[in-house]
Amino acid sequence: MKKLFLLSCLVFVCCGPALAESSWLTDYEAAKAKAKSDNKLVLLEFTGSDWCGYCKRMQAEIFSKPQFQDYAAKNLVLVELDFPRFKQQSDAVRKQNMKLASEYDVEAFPTLIVLSPEGKPVANIMGYIEGGPEPLITALEKLR
Numbered sequence: 148m149k150k151l152f153l154l155s156c157l158v159f160v161c162c163g164p165a166l167a168e169s170s171w172l173t174d175y176e177a178a179k180a181k182a183k184s185d186n187k188l189v190l191l192e193f194t195g196s197d198w199c200g201y202c203k204r205m206q207a208e209i210f211s212k213p214q215f216q217d218y219a220a221k222n223l224v225l226v227e228l229d230f231p232r233f234k235q236q237s238d239a240v241r242k243q244n245m246k247l248a249s250e251y252d253v254e255a256f257p258t259l260i261v262l263s264p265e266g267k268p269v270a271n272i273m274g275y276i277e278g279g280p281e282p283l284i285t286a287l288e289k290l291r
Contacts, residue, residue: 170219171227173240175247179266182224188269188290189262190223193248197231199256201275208279215280222291230256259283261290 171192172178182189192210194202209215219225228244229236236244247253251260251268261270269290276283 170216171225173227173229175226175228175243178224178226179262182262182264183266185224186264187222187224188264188287189226189266190219190287191226191228191247191251191260191262193228193230193244193251193253193256193258193260195231195256196227196229197233202257205257205275209276209283212280215284218280218284218287222287261287 172181175191178189181187192205194205196202196206228247229240230244230248251258251271253260255273257273257275259270259272260268261272263269270286272283272286
């Protein structure tokens, strides 16, 4: 019984971060459709996940925290629009991300764009947000 418990803990510790990350979609059109059907805001994160220091900090200090993950699960459809330097990415995803960066006038990373459930822009948040999940959640609550 002890071995089973320890094995369960090990699986949770090893796979927990991967499970949390799986809530981020990369398909913009699918995310908009999900937001509309679920009546949730869309949070577009424009990031340089493998090279941008402030993007990495937002991931570590906000997006990976249980408080944000719980809030997002109930209220948001999360979309990662990544511009990596070293990670592989399909041509379709790369083209989609470039098109959206141009459409939303993204000039720096990280940039967050919030869309209504109908897909209309309601906020643009440029740069790193200090203070953990709470300031971002507070700002998002005002938009709901």
